[in-house]
Each structure stands twice: as C-alpha cells, then as structure tokens.
Amino acid sequence: MKNDRPYKVYRIEEGIVIDHIPCKMALNVLKVLGLEGIEHNSTITMGINLPSSKLGYKDVIKIENKNLSDDDLNKIAIVAPHASINIIKDGNIAYKHNAKLPEILINTVKCPNPICVTRLEEVKSKFYNIKNGKKLKCHFCEREFELKYVSIL
Amino acid sequence: MNFIGKDIISVNDMLRNEIDFILEKSEFIENMPVLEKSNLLKGKIIASLFFEPSTRTKDSFTTACYRLGGSITGFTDTSSTSLKKGETLFDTLKMYEIYSDVIVMRHNIEGSARFASECVDIPIINGGDGANQHPTQTLLDLYSIKKNQGKIDGLSIALAGDLKYGRTVHSLACALSLYKDITLYFISPESLKMPDFITELLKERNINFFECNEINDVIDKVDIFYMTRIQGERFPDKTEYEKVKGIYILEKNNLINVKENLKIMHPLPRIDEISKEIDNTPYAYYFEQAANGIPVRQALLSLLTGGIK
Incomplete structure (x- = not known):
C-alpha cells in the first residue's frame, strides 16, 4: 500500500532510494556511484540536512530507473556506513538493504x-x-x- | 609442520607455534656438524634480489646459502639489470622464478613482497619492504632473545629510540605479543612514539606496556634492552630529525644497577646510540645477534626447500 505522507524529496515509482546517509555525504555517494556526470538517463533527486529520528539530520538520494551492483553497495558502505538502500517497484519498497562493508x-x-x-x-x-x-x-x-x-x- | 613452498612475508602471518618451530630448527642447524649441513641446499639456487642497499641481510643470506651448499644468483644494483630499461617488477620476478628455487627480495616499495608472492609459484622471503616488514630480522631477534635468556615468556623488554619509523621494533613488538607474561617498555621522544596501530594491538592482546622518555627510568627493570637508530632518512621534515638526532646514547654509566642477565640488542647499523665502551661488557649482544641471522636464515631456506623438515 502506498504511503501518503508528504515527501520533501520527490517520490519515485521505480528505482533506488538511499536513505540515512550521514549529513552532507550525499554528494560523495553520487560521486562513488559515478552519477556526478550528465551521461546517464536517471532522474536524481536529493535531500540534504533532512530531519531524522535516527540520525538527527540525514541526507537522502532518490535515483529513478537505476539498479545497483554489489560493488556499488560496497562503495556506498564506505562513504555512508549506516545508509539503507531501498529498491522501489511500482512505488513500493520491494527490497531493503542496509549498507554493510564486506569482509x-x-x-x-x-x-x-x-x-x-x-x-x-x-x-x-x-x-x-x-x-x-x-x-x-x-x-x-x-x-x-x-x-x-x-x-x- | 610443513614449510615447503611457503612464503615468509610478514610476522603478522605467523602463529606462535610456527615461530617456535622456526626457532627450534634454527638451533638445530646451528648445532649441526658443518659437513652435514653443507648439503642441505645442494643443487638449489637462491635468487637474491636487492633493489635497495643492504649489508647484513644480503650478506647473511649469501653466507647462509653458501654454507649449506647452495648457489646464489640475482643482483644488488638495479642499474645493471633490465629494470633500468623499464622492466616491471612482475616481469623481473617471472624471470627469476625460472632461474631459481627461492627468491629473497628487498624493495623500498611497501607490500612488494606480498605482491611478489602472488606473482610466482616459488617461495618468496621478504628481506624488507620499505618501512613495512622485515620478518627475518624479527625471527633472528626472537632467536637471540631465546638464546641469551633461555626463554621468551615472562621477560621484560625495553624498545628504545626511533619507535615511530623503525620497522624492526614494530614487528618485534607484534611478535612478542604472542608470548606469555611479557612486559614491554617503550622509550622514545614524544615525536617518535610507538604508533597507535601497535599499541592498540597490544591492548587487544592484554600485553603490559609502558611508555617513557628516559633510559634510566627502565634499564634496571629489564632483561633485554633493544636500542635502535634514529632513522634520519625516513623523516619527511629534516629539521625534526635534527631535534632528536643523538637524543639517546647508551653509556657504561647507565649500566650500574642493571640486572645481571641484561642483554643489549640492536638491529645495526648503529651510529652513536650505543657507546663503543659497552662493546666489551657482558651485556653487549648486538654482534652475536647479527651472527644469529645466519642459522635463522639457514633454517628458513632449508625449511622452504625441504632440506630439513
């Protein structure tokens, strides 16, 4: 069931939501994922310094029509060790993954x-x-x- | 315990029982009749690849090899090799894999020995990779301690001088942390203190250690006093080196109240940190220590090639 709470960051139907990024690290997450450049067809929305009950303040990134590889997940874990990565399908969370550094x-x-x-x-x-x-x-x-x-x- | 074909890259790879086994075999080889040991490396070729200057390590490996009946190939000066033409380390190693049975390598690049061990199928012995590891020095230090004190467990050991840049004291402190009831004293100026990664490891392993600035604070408490040279060549700022150069000089008057069994060790070369007047005291052990490098390296070469088991 779709959540009707108001979003500060544009809601997506298909793609990836990277939540609980430590404050001011969102740009670094984009950088390690190679999404700083223009040559991709994903729409990216980003919230910086959003209030968070878990972290106080956090950053959030939403990337439309994008999949992440295991290597991408490892890279996120280095710059944002406690981030949660949600795979969104049809506007719902299809899969939730917590960033964790591999051994x-x-x-x-x-x-x-x-x-x-x-x-x-x-x-x-x-x-x-x-x-x-x-x-x-x-x-x-x-x-x-x-x-x-x-x-x- | 089977060491045939293994690499000796870092003391951090070794378990206590493996170290003890190598020390036992070093004693065994040292006590072996000369004629008997002269065949242990018969027909074997050791590649001695010294990309960086060395006297003790290179020559004690050479002596160790010749006295066991082996042969040496390799170089001590890269200017006479294809490296000068731009050959990569990988290609050089692949060539010596064909020419030899074991490679002994010293290189200024850190991690080069581990890299070498993954490039070739013959054993690699790390003769020092930059400021990282020098495992055969650590093994000969442990062998020396065991030989002059009869044991390693339960000893009090002071490490003095350049504890920041000196790789021998880092590796020795890590190896000693595998032994029981060890007490370590670190004597250095504030700017050359033992790095956190070593002190954190010692805390994890519940090793008692104390940090201080003066030789006289601890010399009467210890069984081993391990002095090191201030490594001027590794200081990024030479004015910092000038501030600490010559800060510790161990002299006869430091030895008035020391324990009877005290032995003074040093990985050599020394500059002025141990006064020459100490050389003739019963406490001086640094030249014997250097000599102990031969049986330890003989044991390693023999174990890796199957000459002894």
Missing part, C-alpha cells in the same frame, strides 16, 4: 599509502574490513586506515 574489498578503494605496491604496479587493490568496519587494512602494505582517508577507485 574483503577487491579493487574498490585506492590505498592512501603513496608507496604501496598497488599505487605503482598493475595489481588489484585488496582491503580487509577490521575493527568492525571502522578501518580498512591493505592486504599488501599492511597499513590500516580510517574509512574517511580512503578514496574509491
């Missing part, structure tokens, strides 16, 4: 260590999720980084 990330993030072998040789980066998702550890140089210091490939 191992392959070729998803770039090692911040400038002298790590992954920055200099042709090799896929590999990171382990440690300290309950608070840090990532590079498989190669063994350095540990807080999520805010890593960038997405």
Whole structure:
C-alpha cells in the first residue's frame, strides 16, 4: 500500500532510494556511484540536512530507473556506513538493504599509502574490513586506515 | 609442520607455534656438524634480489646459502639489470622464478613482497619492504632473545629510540605479543612514539606496556634492552630529525644497577646510540645477534626447500 505522507524529496515509482546517509555525504555517494556526470538517463533527486529520528539530520538520494551492483553497495558502505538502500517497484519498497562493508574489498578503494605496491604496479587493490568496519587494512602494505582517508577507485 | 613452498612475508602471518618451530630448527642447524649441513641446499639456487642497499641481510643470506651448499644468483644494483630499461617488477620476478628455487627480495616499495608472492609459484622471503616488514630480522631477534635468556615468556623488554619509523621494533613488538607474561617498555621522544596501530594491538592482546622518555627510568627493570637508530632518512621534515638526532646514547654509566642477565640488542647499523665502551661488557649482544641471522636464515631456506623438515 502506498504511503501518503508528504515527501520533501520527490517520490519515485521505480528505482533506488538511499536513505540515512550521514549529513552532507550525499554528494560523495553520487560521486562513488559515478552519477556526478550528465551521461546517464536517471532522474536524481536529493535531500540534504533532512530531519531524522535516527540520525538527527540525514541526507537522502532518490535515483529513478537505476539498479545497483554489489560493488556499488560496497562503495556506498564506505562513504555512508549506516545508509539503507531501498529498491522501489511500482512505488513500493520491494527490497531493503542496509549498507554493510564486506569482509574483503577487491579493487574498490585506492590505498592512501603513496608507496604501496598497488599505487605503482598493475595489481588489484585488496582491503580487509577490521575493527568492525571502522578501518580498512591493505592486504599488501599492511597499513590500516580510517574509512574517511580512503578514496574509491 | 610443513614449510615447503611457503612464503615468509610478514610476522603478522605467523602463529606462535610456527615461530617456535622456526626457532627450534634454527638451533638445530646451528648445532649441526658443518659437513652435514653443507648439503642441505645442494643443487638449489637462491635468487637474491636487492633493489635497495643492504649489508647484513644480503650478506647473511649469501653466507647462509653458501654454507649449506647452495648457489646464489640475482643482483644488488638495479642499474645493471633490465629494470633500468623499464622492466616491471612482475616481469623481473617471472624471470627469476625460472632461474631459481627461492627468491629473497628487498624493495623500498611497501607490500612488494606480498605482491611478489602472488606473482610466482616459488617461495618468496621478504628481506624488507620499505618501512613495512622485515620478518627475518624479527625471527633472528626472537632467536637471540631465546638464546641469551633461555626463554621468551615472562621477560621484560625495553624498545628504545626511533619507535615511530623503525620497522624492526614494530614487528618485534607484534611478535612478542604472542608470548606469555611479557612486559614491554617503550622509550622514545614524544615525536617518535610507538604508533597507535601497535599499541592498540597490544591492548587487544592484554600485553603490559609502558611508555617513557628516559633510559634510566627502565634499564634496571629489564632483561633485554633493544636500542635502535634514529632513522634520519625516513623523516619527511629534516629539521625534526635534527631535534632528536643523538637524543639517546647508551653509556657504561647507565649500566650500574642493571640486572645481571641484561642483554643489549640492536638491529645495526648503529651510529652513536650505543657507546663503543659497552662493546666489551657482558651485556653487549648486538654482534652475536647479527651472527644469529645466519642459522635463522639457514633454517628458513632449508625449511622452504625441504632440506630439513
């Protein structure tokens, strides 16, 4: 049954709603999903600094006619660790997914260590999720980084 | 325990029983008659790929190999290799996979040893990858501690000097955290303190550790005093190096009230942090420590190639 509550962000019939994004991180989520550019046919609406009972304030993104891959979900988990991702079909939530970092990330993030072998040789980066998702550890140089210091490939 | 074909990349990959096994085999090889051990690597070729300068590590591997009857190939200067022509590390490794049975590699790029182990099917021994890992140094440090104290469990150990940039103290602290009832003392200036990733690991493993600034605060409490050089070459800001250069010099007058069993260790090279007057005291152990690198590296080469089991 469709929810009739008023929406601050344009309601969609088909697509993805990324909710509970930490405040002011919505643009970063779009960036890691590669949706900053113009060359896609999705309509994107975005709410920044919306009141939230869970987070105080939150950002929300709604993307029409878009599917997300597992890799996209991993990328969202890095920049917005507690986001919820809702798949919308016919105006209803068909599937709900909570962003969660996988145990191992392959070729998803770039090692911040400038002298790590992954920055200099042709090799896929590999990171382990440690300290309950608070840090990532590079498989190669063994350095540990807080999520805010890593960038997405 | 079977080490044939394994890689030695990081002490963080090792369990305590694996470390103890390597230390037992090091003692076994050290006590083996010379003629008997001279065949352990017979017919084997070790590739010694040193992309970065080294004296002790490179030459102790070379000595270890020759004394076990093996041969050495490789280089110590990349200017005479195809790397100079732009060959990738991957291609160089694939070539030495054909030429040799084990690759010993030192490289300034961090993670290069792990990368190498995933490029080739023969064993890789990490001889140091930048500021990251130097597992054979850690194994010889543990072997030295066990040899001069008869045990590792229950000891009090001070690590002093450059605890921020020194990879040997990081790896040694991690390895010691696998042992029981260890107490660690970290002596460094504020700017060269042991990094958080090490102290967090020690807390997780319930290891007692104390941080302080002065040698005399702890030297009479410890069984091992492990001194390190301030690594000027790793400081991004050379003025910071000038502030701490020569901050610790261990002298004979520091040793007045020390424990009888105290041994002073150092991974070498030293600059001025241990006064030469200490060399002839019963506490000095750094030259023996360096010599212990040979049986430890002999044990590793023999275990990886099946010369001993």
